[in-house]
Amino acid sequence: MKHKKPTRGVKLRRQLEEEIFSGHLEPGVRLDENALAQRFEVSRTPVREALRQLASCGLVEMRPHQGAVVATITLPSMIEMFEVMAELEGLCARLAARRMTDHERSNLVEIHEQCQQLAENGDIEAYYTCNKIFHEAIYAGSHNQFLEESTCAIRNRLSPYRRQQLNQSGRLSHSFKEHDKVVKAILDLDDEAAAQALSKHINIQGNVFTDFISTLPKSAFNQERRAV
Numbered sequence: 001m002k003h004k005k006p007t008r009g010v011k012l013r014r015q016l017e018e019e020i021f022s023g024h025l026e027p028g029v030r031l032d033e034n035a036l037a038q039r040f041e042v043s044r045t046p047v048r049e050a051l052r053q054l055a056s057c058g059l060v061e062m063r064p065h066q067g068a069v070v071a072t073i074t075l076p077s078m079i080e081m082f083e084v085m086a087e088l089e090g091l092c093a094r095l096a097a098r099r100m101t102d103h104e105r106s107n108l109v110e111i112h113e114q115c116q117q118l119a120e121n122g123d124i125e126a127y128y129t130c131n132k133i134f135h136e137a138i139y140a141g142s143h144n145q146f147l148e149e150s151t152c153a154i155r156n157r158l159s160p161y162r163r164q165q166l167n168q169s170g171r172l173s174h175s176f177k178e179h180d181k182v183v184k185a186i187l188d189l190d191d192e193a194a195a196q197a198l199s200k201h202i203n204i205q206g207n208v209f210t211d212f213i214s215t216l217p218k219s220a221f222n223q224e225r226r227a228v
Contacts, residue, residue, distance in 0.1 A: 039065030090199030
């Protein structure tokens with residue numbers, strides 16, 4: 001599997017994600033296109049691309065007369081999205097165990113093996129990309145287009161948070177082991193085990209999510225329920 005070289009917009013988005021999560025860019029800070037273009041020595045086109053991507057996952061708000069502003073992460077909304085994500089992915093795995101073709105199962109195993117190599121190498125960025133392909137193969141394997149599109153939409157909203165979790169010590173290895181249970185259940189055509197394994201992999205009740213939340217600056221959170 002070949003990994004495409006990230007565009008300037010993608011690289012810039014990742015850099016801004018890190019600065020938002022670290023607290024370097026605090027909620028409410030205006031993200032001026034010209035200033036960002038000068039700072040990162042790029043044109044305004046990749047800056048706009050990055051800001052659009054950040055807005056799509058709720059890290060940035062586009063406000064009238066202000067432009068892009070760092071959003072306040074709303075913890076209750078994030079928890080709700082992870083809860084729904086766990087259920088949707090569990091359903092995808094359940095249907096995939098029933099409906100995947102032999103070719104789709106072989107492809108899933110191949111992707112899984114590539115994830116293993118990347119996890120062993122400690123390559124977080126490449127693993128995240130492969131991990132995304134792994135999950136999307138299961139979505140597609142459900143053979144339910146509406147479910148696939150709905151799951152992808154929520155996954156895109158949560159992508160920066162899921163990426164950040166991989167920075168936790170030992171997380172790559174644990175993630176792969178959790179994937180392994182999902183793959184084995186799908187290959188065994190055990191729909192219940194597949195659903196439980198993938199839902200547990202995503203579920204916010206795990207210690208990984210709690211540890212991840214504890215690493216974020218307190219200023220990043222607004223306990224009130226508001227749009228992000």
